[in-house]
Amino acid sequence: ETGVTQTPRHLVMGMTNKKSLKCEQHLGHNAMYWYKQSAKKPLELMFVYNFKEQTENNSVPSRFSPECPNSSHLFLHLHTLQPEDSALYLCASSRADLRGDWNTIYFGEGSWLTVV
Amino acid sequence: DAKTTQPNSMESNEEEPVHLPCNHSTISGTDYIHWYRQLPSQGPEYVIHGLTSNVNNRMASLAIAEDRKSSTLILHRATLRDAAVYYCILISGYGGSQGNLIFGKGTKLSVKP
Numbered sequence: 001e002t003g004v005t006q007t008p009r010h011l012v013m014g015m016t017n018k019k020s021l022k023c024e025q026h027l028g029h030n031a032m033y034w035y036k037q038s039a040k041k042p043l044e045l046m047f048v049y050n051f052k053e054q055t056e057n058n059s060v061p062s063r064f065s066p067e068c069p070n071s072s073h074l075f076l077h078l079h080t081l082q083p084e085d086s087a088l089y090l091c092a093s094s095r096a097d098l099r100g101d102w103n104t105i106y107f108g109e110g111s112w113l114t115v116v
Numbered sequence: 117d118a119k120t121t122q123p124n125s126m127e128s129n130e131e132e133p134v135h136l137p138c139n140h141s142t143i144s145g146t147d148y149i150h151w152y153r154q155l156p157s158q159g160p161e162y163v164i165h166g167l168t169s170n171v172n173n174r175m176a177s178l179a180i181a182e183d184r185k186s187s188t189l190i191l192h193r194a195t196l197r198d199a200a201v202y203y204c205i206l207i208s209g210y211g212g213s214q215g216n217l218i219f220g221k222g223t224k225l226s227v228k229p
Contacts, residue, residue: 002161033215043160043219056214090159096214104150105215107159 003027004108006091012114013081021076021111023091031096032074033105034066038087049074050096081115088112120204125224128194136189136223138204143184147206151178151189152219155200160219163189163202167209199227 004025013019025032034046048056049068063085065077074091091108121139128134140149150165164171164178166187171178177190191198203222 002159004159031214043217045215045217048215050214088159092159092215094215104162104165105217106162110159112157 002106002108004091004093004106006108006111008111010112012116014116015081018079021089023074023108025072025093027093027106029093029095030071031094032068033092034076035090035092036087037090083115086114120206120220122204122223127226129228130196131193134191134194136202139186140206141185143206146209148209149180149187150205150207151202153200153202194227196227196229199225
């Protein structure tokens with residue numbers, strides 16, 4: 001148990017489907033993140049939220065739409081994805097207000113996404 | 117961010133200590149040394165981090181060279197569950213890009229029963 005829970009663990013979706021990934025953290029952190037990890041590329045940071053506000057969007061295509069209703073929950077809404085979007089999507093959290101400590105990031109187990 | 121260099125792979129026997137080295141010769145004074153590991157089919161897991169002094173926690177110990185140009189992650193008694201890829205990364209303590217963890221190829225640790 002990492003304190004960061006992701007659902008579903010596995011998802012298969014068609015290119016015309018709309019689905020969502022959910023993340024919940026029980027660590028009392030105020031920053032949450034979405035990452036993508038695939039066999040072709042190392043860990044890629046997608047979005048950063050601090051105190052529910054999006055502070056980073058690393059040029060992610062609009063077919064990925066994040067939502068952060070509160071500091072404990074994070075969603076990634078998916079629509080009209082492409083097969084090359086198949087990857088492991090990781091949610092993570094951290095504290096964001098302690099100098100030098102904000103980068104101790106705790107990851108969930110990830111959601112394996114396959115786009116067919 | 118400064119780069120790190122790690123061996124591609126290492127082997128250990130179960131219940132023996134493991135020393136995983138990391139070189140970071142271009143480390144700056146404000147860079148923290150972090151270690152993560154990733155077990156097969158799971159997300160990365162934070163292991164330990166430090167700045168200048170050696171650090172211990174329930175998972176491992178981190179030994180940092182006096183000049184900070186290298187460090188060693190020490191698993192005191194390897195178990196089969198420790199088989200994973202171990203990543204050594206540097207994270208700036210001042211204004212670094214939040215959440216931007218640059219994982220290299222890491223060291224793949226195999227543990228033999």
